[in-house]
Amino acid sequence: MxxxxxxxxxxxxxxxxxxxxxxxxxxxxxxxxxxxxxxxxxxxxxxxxxxxxxxxxxxxxxxxxxxxxxxxxxxxxxxxxxxxxxxxxxxxxxxxxxxxxxxxxxxxxxxxxxxxxxxxxxxxxxxxxxxxxxxxxxLRLPPLMLITGADPEHTGQFLRRLERALEGGVRLVQLRAHALGAADYRALAEQAFVCCERHGARLLLNRAPEEVVGVPRHGLHLGSSLLARLSARPGAPGELVGAACHDAAELDRIATLGLDYALLSPVKTTATHPGAPALGWSRFAAIAASANVPVYALGGMTRDDLDTAWDLGAQGIAAIRGLWPGD
The missing domain is CATH 3.90.79.10 (Nucleoside Triphosphate Pyrophosphohydrolase)
Structure with a gap:
Protein backbone atom coordinates (compact mmCIF):
# COMPACT_ATOMS: atom_id res chain seq x y z
CA MET A 1 0.00 0.00 0.00
CA LEU A 139 0.82 1.23 -18.34
CA ARG A 140 2.77 2.21 -21.44
CA LEU A 141 5.69 3.78 -19.58
CA PRO A 142 8.57 1.62 -18.29
CA PRO A 143 9.78 1.81 -14.67
CA LEU A 144 13.29 3.08 -15.49
CA MET A 145 14.30 6.31 -17.22
CA LEU A 146 17.98 6.66 -18.02
CA ILE A 147 19.28 10.22 -18.16
CA THR A 148 22.48 10.08 -20.16
CA GLY A 149 25.69 10.93 -18.36
CA ALA A 150 29.25 12.05 -18.94
CA ASP A 151 31.32 12.58 -22.09
CA PRO A 152 28.71 13.22 -24.81
CA GLU A 153 31.48 14.87 -26.85
CA HIS A 154 33.29 11.50 -27.01
CA THR A 155 30.72 9.96 -29.30
CA GLY A 156 32.08 6.42 -29.51
CA GLN A 157 32.46 5.99 -25.76
CA PHE A 158 29.09 7.61 -25.15
CA LEU A 159 27.26 5.32 -27.55
CA ARG A 160 28.97 2.22 -26.13
CA ARG A 161 27.71 3.16 -22.67
CA LEU A 162 24.24 3.77 -24.05
CA GLU A 163 24.31 0.38 -25.76
CA ARG A 164 25.20 -1.35 -22.48
CA ALA A 165 22.37 0.41 -20.67
CA LEU A 166 19.91 -0.72 -23.33
CA GLU A 167 21.24 -4.27 -23.17
CA GLY A 168 20.61 -4.08 -19.40
CA GLY A 169 16.90 -3.46 -19.92
CA VAL A 170 16.53 0.34 -20.06
CA ARG A 171 13.67 1.25 -22.40
CA LEU A 172 13.35 5.01 -21.90
CA VAL A 173 16.29 7.33 -22.48
CA GLN A 174 16.54 11.07 -21.95
CA LEU A 175 19.39 12.54 -24.02
CA ARG A 176 20.92 15.15 -21.72
CA ALA A 177 23.91 16.90 -23.28
CA HIS A 178 23.61 20.59 -22.42
CA ALA A 179 27.26 21.35 -23.26
CA LEU A 180 26.85 20.38 -26.91
CA GLY A 181 25.99 22.91 -29.57
CA ALA A 182 22.91 22.45 -31.72
CA ALA A 183 24.68 20.66 -34.61
CA ASP A 184 26.60 18.27 -32.34
CA TYR A 185 23.47 17.53 -30.31
CA ARG A 186 21.56 16.74 -33.49
CA ALA A 187 24.30 14.38 -34.70
CA LEU A 188 24.43 12.57 -31.35
CA ALA A 189 20.64 12.33 -31.20
CA GLU A 190 20.51 10.72 -34.63
CA GLN A 191 22.92 7.99 -33.55
CA ALA A 192 21.26 7.53 -30.15
CA PHE A 193 17.89 7.16 -31.91
CA VAL A 194 19.25 4.28 -34.01
CA CYS A 195 20.50 2.54 -30.84
CA CYS A 196 17.16 2.97 -29.08
CA GLU A 197 15.18 1.75 -32.09
CA ARG A 198 17.32 -1.39 -32.25
CA HIS A 199 16.39 -2.26 -28.65
CA GLY A 200 12.74 -1.20 -28.75
CA ALA A 201 13.46 1.77 -26.47
CA ARG A 202 12.25 5.37 -26.73
CA LEU A 203 14.46 8.43 -26.94
CA LEU A 204 13.46 11.75 -25.35
CA LEU A 205 15.35 14.88 -26.36
CA ASN A 206 16.14 17.27 -23.50
CA ARG A 207 16.20 20.42 -25.59
CA ALA A 208 13.87 23.30 -26.40
CA PRO A 209 11.40 22.08 -29.06
CA GLU A 210 12.44 24.74 -31.58
CA GLU A 211 16.06 23.52 -31.40
CA VAL A 212 15.26 19.94 -32.43
CA VAL A 213 12.82 20.37 -35.30
CA GLY A 214 13.26 17.39 -37.60
CA VAL A 215 15.59 15.52 -35.23
CA PRO A 216 14.53 11.85 -34.90
CA ARG A 217 13.03 11.12 -31.50
CA HIS A 218 10.16 9.50 -29.63
CA GLY A 219 9.45 12.52 -27.48
CA LEU A 220 10.64 15.58 -25.57
CA HIS A 221 11.75 16.24 -22.02
CA LEU A 222 11.37 19.82 -20.76
CA GLY A 223 13.31 21.50 -17.98
CA SER A 224 11.39 23.33 -15.26
CA SER A 225 12.40 26.77 -16.63
CA LEU A 226 10.93 25.91 -20.03
CA LEU A 227 7.85 24.45 -18.36
CA ALA A 228 7.18 27.82 -16.71
CA ARG A 229 7.09 29.56 -20.11
CA LEU A 230 4.77 27.16 -21.90
CA SER A 231 1.18 28.03 -22.72
CA ALA A 232 0.38 24.76 -24.53
CA ARG A 233 1.71 21.24 -24.88
CA PRO A 234 4.58 21.14 -27.40
CA GLY A 235 5.61 18.33 -29.73
CA ALA A 236 3.91 16.28 -32.38
CA PRO A 237 0.81 14.11 -31.81
CA GLY A 238 1.73 10.72 -30.42
CA GLU A 239 5.04 11.85 -28.93
CA LEU A 240 5.87 11.41 -25.27
CA VAL A 241 6.27 14.79 -23.61
CA GLY A 242 7.22 15.26 -19.97
CA ALA A 243 8.95 17.74 -17.71
CA ALA A 244 11.01 18.20 -14.59
CA CYS A 245 9.41 19.61 -11.46
CA HIS A 246 10.31 20.29 -7.85
CA ASP A 247 7.03 21.09 -6.10
CA ALA A 248 3.29 20.61 -6.22
CA ALA A 249 2.64 23.78 -8.26
CA GLU A 250 4.96 22.67 -11.05
CA LEU A 251 3.49 19.18 -10.96
CA ASP A 252 0.00 20.65 -11.30
CA ARG A 253 1.17 22.67 -14.31
CA ILE A 254 2.45 19.50 -15.98
CA ALA A 255 -0.99 17.93 -15.59
CA THR A 256 -2.79 21.08 -16.75
CA LEU A 257 -0.71 21.20 -19.95
CA GLY A 258 -1.60 17.58 -20.64
CA LEU A 259 1.96 16.27 -20.49
CA ASP A 260 2.56 12.54 -20.19
CA TYR A 261 4.86 12.26 -17.16
CA ALA A 262 6.80 14.22 -14.55
CA LEU A 263 10.22 13.91 -12.94
CA LEU A 264 9.98 15.04 -9.31
CA SER A 265 13.29 15.87 -7.63
CA PRO A 266 15.53 15.78 -5.76
CA VAL A 267 14.42 12.91 -3.57
CA LYS A 268 17.96 12.57 -2.17
CA THR A 269 21.01 14.83 -2.26
CA THR A 270 22.94 14.33 -5.50
CA ALA A 271 26.44 14.97 -6.78
CA THR A 272 24.95 16.74 -9.80
CA HIS A 273 23.11 19.31 -7.62
CA PRO A 274 24.79 19.13 -4.19
CA GLY A 275 23.25 22.37 -2.91
CA ALA A 276 19.64 21.52 -3.67
CA PRO A 277 17.60 20.58 -0.57
CA ALA A 278 16.32 17.01 -0.79
CA LEU A 279 12.59 16.27 -0.62
CA GLY A 280 12.99 12.93 1.12
CA TRP A 281 10.63 10.05 0.47
CA SER A 282 7.78 11.30 2.67
CA ARG A 283 7.63 14.70 0.97
CA PHE A 284 7.97 13.06 -2.45
CA ALA A 285 4.98 10.83 -1.65
CA ALA A 286 2.87 13.76 -0.44
CA ILE A 287 3.51 15.76 -3.63
CA ALA A 288 3.17 12.82 -6.00
CA ALA A 289 -0.18 11.88 -4.45
CA SER A 290 -1.72 15.01 -6.00
CA ALA A 291 -0.56 14.19 -9.53
CA ASN A 292 -2.77 13.07 -12.38
CA VAL A 293 0.26 11.96 -14.37
CA PRO A 294 2.87 9.23 -13.87
CA VAL A 295 5.70 10.55 -11.67
CA TYR A 296 9.30 9.33 -11.69
CA ALA A 297 11.45 9.79 -8.60
CA LEU A 298 14.73 11.56 -9.43
CA GLY A 299 17.75 12.43 -7.32
CA GLY A 300 20.23 9.88 -5.99
CA MET A 301 18.21 6.97 -7.38
CA THR A 302 19.48 3.47 -8.15
CA ARG A 303 17.68 0.26 -9.08
CA ASP A 304 17.61 -0.58 -5.36
CA ASP A 305 15.17 2.33 -4.87
CA LEU A 306 12.61 1.03 -7.36
CA ASP A 307 10.48 -0.95 -4.88
CA THR A 308 10.34 2.02 -2.50
CA ALA A 309 9.34 4.33 -5.34
CA TRP A 310 6.57 1.93 -6.40
CA ASP A 311 5.29 1.60 -2.85
CA LEU A 312 4.96 5.40 -2.68
CA GLY A 313 2.98 5.60 -5.92
CA ALA A 314 5.76 6.50 -8.35
CA GLN A 315 5.88 5.26 -11.92
CA GLY A 316 9.50 4.33 -11.26
CA ILE A 317 12.88 6.01 -11.01
CA ALA A 318 14.98 8.25 -13.23
CA ALA A 319 18.73 8.46 -12.81
CA ILE A 320 22.02 9.46 -14.34
CA ARG A 321 24.72 7.86 -12.18
CA GLY A 322 22.46 5.08 -10.97
CA LEU A 323 21.72 3.80 -14.49
CA TRP A 324 24.53 5.16 -16.71
CA PRO A 325 27.18 2.42 -17.16
CA GLY A 326 30.78 3.10 -16.23
CA ASP A 327 33.85 2.13 -18.24
Whole structure:
Protein backbone atom coordinates (compact mmCIF):
# COMPACT_ATOMS: atom_id res chain seq x y z
CA MET A 1 0.00 0.00 0.00
CA UNK A 2 1.27 3.48 -0.86
CA UNK A 3 2.26 5.69 2.07
CA UNK A 4 0.37 8.47 0.30
CA UNK A 5 -2.84 6.45 0.16
CA UNK A 6 -5.43 7.09 2.89
CA UNK A 7 -5.86 4.13 5.23
CA UNK A 8 -9.66 4.05 5.34
CA UNK A 9 -12.69 5.68 3.77
CA UNK A 10 -13.01 7.86 6.88
CA UNK A 11 -9.81 9.73 5.93
CA UNK A 12 -11.10 10.97 2.59
CA UNK A 13 -13.15 13.83 1.15
CA UNK A 14 -16.75 12.55 1.48
CA UNK A 15 -17.74 14.30 -1.77
CA UNK A 16 -15.19 12.31 -3.72
CA UNK A 17 -15.92 8.75 -4.84
CA UNK A 18 -12.88 6.59 -4.03
CA UNK A 19 -12.62 3.77 -6.55
CA UNK A 20 -10.15 0.89 -6.30
CA UNK A 21 -8.93 -0.20 -9.73
CA UNK A 22 -6.94 -3.24 -10.80
CA UNK A 23 -4.60 -3.15 -13.80
CA UNK A 24 -4.38 -6.93 -14.11
CA UNK A 25 -1.46 -8.17 -16.22
CA UNK A 26 -0.95 -11.56 -17.85
CA UNK A 27 2.36 -13.24 -18.75
CA UNK A 28 2.31 -11.58 -22.19
CA UNK A 29 2.04 -8.05 -20.75
CA UNK A 30 -1.61 -7.69 -21.75
CA UNK A 31 -4.03 -5.92 -19.39
CA UNK A 32 -7.57 -7.03 -18.60
CA UNK A 33 -10.33 -4.57 -19.48
CA UNK A 34 -14.11 -4.75 -19.06
CA UNK A 35 -16.93 -3.01 -20.92
CA UNK A 36 -19.34 -0.87 -18.89
CA UNK A 37 -23.01 -1.73 -19.39
CA UNK A 38 -25.21 0.58 -21.46
CA UNK A 39 -27.46 2.88 -19.48
CA UNK A 40 -24.98 3.67 -16.68
CA UNK A 41 -22.53 6.54 -16.26
CA UNK A 42 -19.94 6.24 -19.07
CA UNK A 43 -21.88 3.23 -20.36
CA UNK A 44 -20.50 1.32 -23.35
CA UNK A 45 -16.89 2.38 -22.73
CA UNK A 46 -14.09 0.05 -21.71
CA UNK A 47 -12.57 0.38 -18.24
CA UNK A 48 -10.18 -1.29 -15.83
CA UNK A 49 -11.97 -3.54 -13.30
CA UNK A 50 -12.72 -2.28 -9.82
CA UNK A 51 -15.29 -0.46 -7.76
CA UNK A 52 -16.04 1.87 -4.87
CA UNK A 53 -14.25 1.53 -1.56
CA UNK A 54 -16.62 0.85 1.30
CA UNK A 55 -16.72 2.87 4.53
CA UNK A 56 -14.01 1.73 6.95
CA UNK A 57 -12.32 -0.46 4.34
CA UNK A 58 -8.60 -0.29 3.59
CA UNK A 59 -7.60 0.21 -0.06
CA UNK A 60 -5.91 -3.19 -0.28
CA UNK A 61 -8.96 -4.93 1.18
CA UNK A 62 -11.25 -2.99 -1.14
CA UNK A 63 -9.23 -3.95 -4.21
CA UNK A 64 -9.27 -7.62 -3.21
CA UNK A 65 -13.03 -7.60 -2.55
CA UNK A 66 -13.91 -5.83 -5.80
CA UNK A 67 -11.81 -8.12 -8.00
CA UNK A 68 -13.23 -11.18 -6.26
CA UNK A 69 -16.81 -9.95 -6.72
CA UNK A 70 -16.38 -8.80 -10.33
CA UNK A 71 -13.95 -11.39 -11.69
CA UNK A 72 -13.70 -14.27 -9.23
CA UNK A 73 -9.95 -13.92 -8.69
CA UNK A 74 -7.88 -13.67 -5.51
CA UNK A 75 -5.14 -11.04 -5.55
CA UNK A 76 -1.78 -12.43 -4.39
CA UNK A 77 0.52 -9.52 -5.26
CA UNK A 78 -0.11 -5.95 -6.37
CA UNK A 79 1.58 -2.58 -6.17
CA UNK A 80 0.42 1.04 -6.55
CA UNK A 81 0.50 2.28 -10.15
CA UNK A 82 -1.14 5.72 -10.25
CA UNK A 83 -3.85 7.77 -8.52
CA UNK A 84 -6.11 9.87 -10.76
CA UNK A 85 -8.56 12.54 -9.66
CA UNK A 86 -11.21 13.56 -12.19
CA UNK A 87 -14.28 15.80 -12.13
CA UNK A 88 -17.00 14.68 -14.55
CA UNK A 89 -19.23 17.65 -13.75
CA UNK A 90 -21.82 15.64 -11.85
CA UNK A 91 -19.32 13.68 -9.74
CA UNK A 92 -15.72 13.66 -8.56
CA UNK A 93 -13.76 10.42 -8.53
CA UNK A 94 -10.43 9.26 -7.19
CA UNK A 95 -9.14 6.23 -9.08
CA UNK A 96 -6.66 4.40 -6.84
CA UNK A 97 -4.98 2.10 -9.35
CA UNK A 98 -2.87 -0.93 -8.46
CA UNK A 99 -1.02 -3.13 -10.90
CA UNK A 100 -1.95 -6.76 -10.15
CA UNK A 101 0.92 -9.00 -11.16
CA UNK A 102 -0.04 -12.25 -9.43
CA UNK A 103 -3.46 -13.69 -8.69
CA UNK A 104 -5.26 -17.00 -8.29
CA UNK A 105 -8.21 -18.06 -10.43
CA UNK A 106 -9.38 -17.34 -13.96
CA UNK A 107 -11.04 -13.94 -14.53
CA UNK A 108 -14.64 -14.08 -15.69
CA UNK A 109 -17.29 -11.40 -16.01
CA UNK A 110 -19.39 -12.32 -12.98
CA UNK A 111 -21.70 -9.35 -13.58
CA UNK A 112 -22.17 -10.20 -17.26
CA UNK A 113 -19.58 -7.66 -18.42
CA UNK A 114 -17.56 -8.50 -21.56
CA UNK A 115 -13.80 -8.87 -20.91
CA UNK A 116 -10.76 -8.56 -23.14
CA UNK A 117 -6.98 -8.76 -22.80
CA UNK A 118 -5.21 -5.89 -24.58
CA UNK A 119 -1.62 -4.65 -24.80
CA UNK A 120 -1.40 -1.07 -23.48
CA UNK A 121 0.03 0.19 -26.77
CA UNK A 122 -3.08 -1.11 -28.56
CA UNK A 123 -5.55 0.68 -26.25
CA UNK A 124 -7.44 3.59 -27.82
CA UNK A 125 -7.93 6.24 -25.11
CA UNK A 126 -11.17 7.36 -26.81
CA UNK A 127 -12.68 3.98 -25.93
CA UNK A 128 -12.22 4.65 -22.20
CA UNK A 129 -13.64 7.20 -19.73
CA UNK A 130 -11.54 10.36 -19.52
CA UNK A 131 -10.42 9.49 -15.99
CA UNK A 132 -8.88 6.24 -17.25
CA UNK A 133 -6.60 7.81 -19.84
CA UNK A 134 -3.66 8.57 -17.48
CA UNK A 135 -3.82 4.89 -16.49
CA UNK A 136 -3.13 3.92 -20.10
CA UNK A 137 -0.13 6.26 -20.16
CA UNK A 138 1.20 4.75 -16.92
CA LEU A 139 0.82 1.23 -18.34
CA ARG A 140 2.77 2.21 -21.44
CA LEU A 141 5.69 3.78 -19.58
CA PRO A 142 8.57 1.62 -18.29
CA PRO A 143 9.78 1.81 -14.67
CA LEU A 144 13.29 3.08 -15.49
CA MET A 145 14.30 6.31 -17.22
CA LEU A 146 17.98 6.66 -18.02
CA ILE A 147 19.28 10.22 -18.16
CA THR A 148 22.48 10.08 -20.16
CA GLY A 149 25.69 10.93 -18.36
CA ALA A 150 29.25 12.05 -18.94
CA ASP A 151 31.32 12.58 -22.09
CA PRO A 152 28.71 13.22 -24.81
CA GLU A 153 31.48 14.87 -26.85
CA HIS A 154 33.29 11.50 -27.01
CA THR A 155 30.72 9.96 -29.30
CA GLY A 156 32.08 6.42 -29.51
CA GLN A 157 32.46 5.99 -25.76
CA PHE A 158 29.09 7.61 -25.15
CA LEU A 159 27.26 5.32 -27.55
CA ARG A 160 28.97 2.22 -26.13
CA ARG A 161 27.71 3.16 -22.67
CA LEU A 162 24.24 3.77 -24.05
CA GLU A 163 24.31 0.38 -25.76
CA ARG A 164 25.20 -1.35 -22.48
CA ALA A 165 22.37 0.41 -20.67
CA LEU A 166 19.91 -0.72 -23.33
CA GLU A 167 21.24 -4.27 -23.17
CA GLY A 168 20.61 -4.08 -19.40
CA GLY A 169 16.90 -3.46 -19.92
CA VAL A 170 16.53 0.34 -20.06
CA ARG A 171 13.67 1.25 -22.40
CA LEU A 172 13.35 5.01 -21.90
CA VAL A 173 16.29 7.33 -22.48
CA GLN A 174 16.54 11.07 -21.95
CA LEU A 175 19.39 12.54 -24.02
CA ARG A 176 20.92 15.15 -21.72
CA ALA A 177 23.91 16.90 -23.28
CA HIS A 178 23.61 20.59 -22.42
CA ALA A 179 27.26 21.35 -23.26
CA LEU A 180 26.85 20.38 -26.91
CA GLY A 181 25.99 22.91 -29.57
CA ALA A 182 22.91 22.45 -31.72
CA ALA A 183 24.68 20.66 -34.61
CA ASP A 184 26.60 18.27 -32.34
CA TYR A 185 23.47 17.53 -30.31
CA ARG A 186 21.56 16.74 -33.49
CA ALA A 187 24.30 14.38 -34.70
CA LEU A 188 24.43 12.57 -31.35
CA ALA A 189 20.64 12.33 -31.20
CA GLU A 190 20.51 10.72 -34.63
CA GLN A 191 22.92 7.99 -33.55
CA ALA A 192 21.26 7.53 -30.15
CA PHE A 193 17.89 7.16 -31.91
CA VAL A 194 19.25 4.28 -34.01
CA CYS A 195 20.50 2.54 -30.84
CA CYS A 196 17.16 2.97 -29.08
CA GLU A 197 15.18 1.75 -32.09
CA ARG A 198 17.32 -1.39 -32.25
CA HIS A 199 16.39 -2.26 -28.65
CA GLY A 200 12.74 -1.20 -28.75
CA ALA A 201 13.46 1.77 -26.47
CA ARG A 202 12.25 5.37 -26.73
CA LEU A 203 14.46 8.43 -26.94
CA LEU A 204 13.46 11.75 -25.35
CA LEU A 205 15.35 14.88 -26.36
CA ASN A 206 16.14 17.27 -23.50
CA ARG A 207 16.20 20.42 -25.59
CA ALA A 208 13.87 23.30 -26.40
CA PRO A 209 11.40 22.08 -29.06
CA GLU A 210 12.44 24.74 -31.58
CA GLU A 211 16.06 23.52 -31.40
CA VAL A 212 15.26 19.94 -32.43
CA VAL A 213 12.82 20.37 -35.30
CA GLY A 214 13.26 17.39 -37.60
CA VAL A 215 15.59 15.52 -35.23
CA PRO A 216 14.53 11.85 -34.90
CA ARG A 217 13.03 11.12 -31.50
CA HIS A 218 10.16 9.50 -29.63
CA GLY A 219 9.45 12.52 -27.48
CA LEU A 220 10.64 15.58 -25.57
CA HIS A 221 11.75 16.24 -22.02
CA LEU A 222 11.37 19.82 -20.76
CA GLY A 223 13.31 21.50 -17.98
CA SER A 224 11.39 23.33 -15.26
CA SER A 225 12.40 26.77 -16.63
CA LEU A 226 10.93 25.91 -20.03
CA LEU A 227 7.85 24.45 -18.36
CA ALA A 228 7.18 27.82 -16.71
CA ARG A 229 7.09 29.56 -20.11
CA LEU A 230 4.77 27.16 -21.90
CA SER A 231 1.18 28.03 -22.72
CA ALA A 232 0.38 24.76 -24.53
CA ARG A 233 1.71 21.24 -24.88
CA PRO A 234 4.58 21.14 -27.40
CA GLY A 235 5.61 18.33 -29.73
CA ALA A 236 3.91 16.28 -32.38
CA PRO A 237 0.81 14.11 -31.81
CA GLY A 238 1.73 10.72 -30.42
CA GLU A 239 5.04 11.85 -28.93
CA LEU A 240 5.87 11.41 -25.27
CA VAL A 241 6.27 14.79 -23.61
CA GLY A 242 7.22 15.26 -19.97
CA ALA A 243 8.95 17.74 -17.71
CA ALA A 244 11.01 18.20 -14.59
CA CYS A 245 9.41 19.61 -11.46
CA HIS A 246 10.31 20.29 -7.85
CA ASP A 247 7.03 21.09 -6.10
CA ALA A 248 3.29 20.61 -6.22
CA ALA A 249 2.64 23.78 -8.26
CA GLU A 250 4.96 22.67 -11.05
CA LEU A 251 3.49 19.18 -10.96
CA ASP A 252 0.00 20.65 -11.30
CA ARG A 253 1.17 22.67 -14.31
CA ILE A 254 2.45 19.50 -15.98
CA ALA A 255 -0.99 17.93 -15.59
CA THR A 256 -2.79 21.08 -16.75
CA LEU A 257 -0.71 21.20 -19.95
CA GLY A 258 -1.60 17.58 -20.64
CA LEU A 259 1.96 16.27 -20.49
CA ASP A 260 2.56 12.54 -20.19
CA TYR A 261 4.86 12.26 -17.16
CA ALA A 262 6.80 14.22 -14.55
CA LEU A 263 10.22 13.91 -12.94
CA LEU A 264 9.98 15.04 -9.31
CA SER A 265 13.29 15.87 -7.63
CA PRO A 266 15.53 15.78 -5.76
CA VAL A 267 14.42 12.91 -3.57
CA LYS A 268 17.96 12.57 -2.17
CA THR A 269 21.01 14.83 -2.26
CA THR A 270 22.94 14.33 -5.50
CA ALA A 271 26.44 14.97 -6.78
CA THR A 272 24.95 16.74 -9.80
CA HIS A 273 23.11 19.31 -7.62
CA PRO A 274 24.79 19.13 -4.19
CA GLY A 275 23.25 22.37 -2.91
CA ALA A 276 19.64 21.52 -3.67
CA PRO A 277 17.60 20.58 -0.57
CA ALA A 278 16.32 17.01 -0.79
CA LEU A 279 12.59 16.27 -0.62
CA GLY A 280 12.99 12.93 1.12
CA TRP A 281 10.63 10.05 0.47
CA SER A 282 7.78 11.30 2.67
CA ARG A 283 7.63 14.70 0.97
CA PHE A 284 7.97 13.06 -2.45
CA ALA A 285 4.98 10.83 -1.65
CA ALA A 286 2.87 13.76 -0.44
CA ILE A 287 3.51 15.76 -3.63
CA ALA A 288 3.17 12.82 -6.00
CA ALA A 289 -0.18 11.88 -4.45
CA SER A 290 -1.72 15.01 -6.00
CA ALA A 291 -0.56 14.19 -9.53
CA ASN A 292 -2.77 13.07 -12.38
CA VAL A 293 0.26 11.96 -14.37
CA PRO A 294 2.87 9.23 -13.87
CA VAL A 295 5.70 10.55 -11.67
CA TYR A 296 9.30 9.33 -11.69
CA ALA A 297 11.45 9.79 -8.60
CA LEU A 298 14.73 11.56 -9.43
CA GLY A 299 17.75 12.43 -7.32
CA GLY A 300 20.23 9.88 -5.99
CA MET A 301 18.21 6.97 -7.38
CA THR A 302 19.48 3.47 -8.15
CA ARG A 303 17.68 0.26 -9.08
CA ASP A 304 17.61 -0.58 -5.36
CA ASP A 305 15.17 2.33 -4.87
CA LEU A 306 12.61 1.03 -7.36
CA ASP A 307 10.48 -0.95 -4.88
CA THR A 308 10.34 2.02 -2.50
CA ALA A 309 9.34 4.33 -5.34
CA TRP A 310 6.57 1.93 -6.40
CA ASP A 311 5.29 1.60 -2.85
CA LEU A 312 4.96 5.40 -2.68
CA GLY A 313 2.98 5.60 -5.92
CA ALA A 314 5.76 6.50 -8.35
CA GLN A 315 5.88 5.26 -11.92
CA GLY A 316 9.50 4.33 -11.26
CA ILE A 317 12.88 6.01 -11.01
CA ALA A 318 14.98 8.25 -13.23
CA ALA A 319 18.73 8.46 -12.81
CA ILE A 320 22.02 9.46 -14.34
CA ARG A 321 24.72 7.86 -12.18
CA GLY A 322 22.46 5.08 -10.97
CA LEU A 323 21.72 3.80 -14.49
CA TRP A 324 24.53 5.16 -16.71
CA PRO A 325 27.18 2.42 -17.16
CA GLY A 326 30.78 3.10 -16.23
CA ASP A 327 33.85 2.13 -18.24
Missing amino acids: SASTPNTAADRDPAEIHVMVGAIADHEGRILIARRPEGVHQGGLWEFPGGKLETGESPIAGLARELDEELGIRVEHSRPLIRVRHHYGDRRVLLDVHRVERYAGTPEGREGQPLDWVHPEAMDPDDFPAADRPIITA
